[in-house]
Amino acid sequence: xxxxxxxxxxxxxxxxxxxxxxxxxxxxxxxxxxxxxxxxxxxxxxxxxxxxxxxxxxxxxxxxxxxxxxxxxxxxxxxxxxxxxxxxxxxxxxxxxxxxxxxxxxxxxxxxxxx
Amino acid sequence: xxxxxxxxxxxxxxxxxxxxxxxxxxxxxxxxxxxxxxxxxxxxxxxxxxxxxxxxxxxxxxxxxxxxxxxxxxxxxxxxxxxxxxxxxxxxxxxxxxxxxxxxxxxxxxxxxxxxx
Numbered sequence: 001x002x003x004x005x006x007x008x009x010x011x012x013x014x015x016x017x018x019x020x021x022x023x024x025x026x027x028x029x030x031x032x033x034x035x036x037x038x039x040x041x042x043x044x045x046x047x048x049x050x051x052x053x054x055x056x057x058x059x060x061x062x063x064x065x066x067x068x069x070x071x072x073x074x075x076x077x078x079x080x081x082x083x084x085x086x087x088x089x090x091x092x093x094x095x096x097x098x099x100x101x102x103x104x105x106x107x108x109x110x111x112x113x114x115x
Numbered sequence: 116x117x118x119x120x121x122x123x124x125x126x127x128x129x130x131x132x133x134x135x136x137x138x139x140x141x142x143x144x145x146x147x148x149x150x151x152x153x154x155x156x157x158x159x160x161x162x163x164x165x166x167x168x169x170x171x172x173x174x175x176x177x178x179x180x181x182x183x184x185x186x187x188x189x190x191x192x193x194x195x196x197x198x199x200x201x202x203x204x205x206x207x208x209x210x211x212x213x214x215x216x217x218x219x220x221x222x223x224x225x226x227x228x229x230x231x232x
Contacts, residue, residue, distance in 0.1 A: 043205055046221075
């Protein structure tokens with residue numbers, strides 16, 4: 001069985017400071033990893049994905065994520081946080097050889113960027 | 116613009132009533148999904164469909180039903196058998212999966228919030 005853990009329910013950071021939202025995963029095959037962002041009462045928006053290749057993945061809105069195979073982690077990062085980055089962030093994993101249903105989401109991390 | 120349209124955005128239901136949530140996509144995606152989102156929890160899969168006229172139960176299918184008569188449409192009915200239906204419902208689709216040349220990332224609609232009175 002595959003799983004995703006987002007160990008922090010809430011992350012607070014000051015505007016202009018770097019931010020990190022943590023994600024660890026467990027999957028039997030090669031992981032396909034995703035980050036999504038959700039604003040209040042909206043659907044999820046795709047930020048970035050790791051499939052293969054460079055361990056540092058760049059995505060939308062200045063976000064990036066680092067894939068670490070040995071630590072089974074895929075932390076989301078941004079060098080300088082904006083107040084508008086405040087939202088709920090979800091990490092998700094799919095087994096590279098998996099079936100249609102096998103995309104597992106973490107429980108989400110609420111990011112608050114303080115002005 | 117291509118995308119997924121969910122309606123209604125907000126819906127109120129009396130206990131004992133069935134309600135149907137609409138999901139339409141013009142992305143030409145084969146697979147469609149319904150998720151339920153509760154506060155403090157991740158997304159839980161209700162039903163999914165890989166092709167027209169075929170669908171499978173997800174992790175929390177009890178009290179829900181779906182149909183897939185057209186590629187573009189995947190409506191979800193919340194029946195009176197669902198004991199705690201108040202939640203935010205999200206529809207999603209994907210073009211293709213690992214093994215089909217794709218990566219399986221999901222595209223989401225804007226959601227429908229159902230409240231039972």
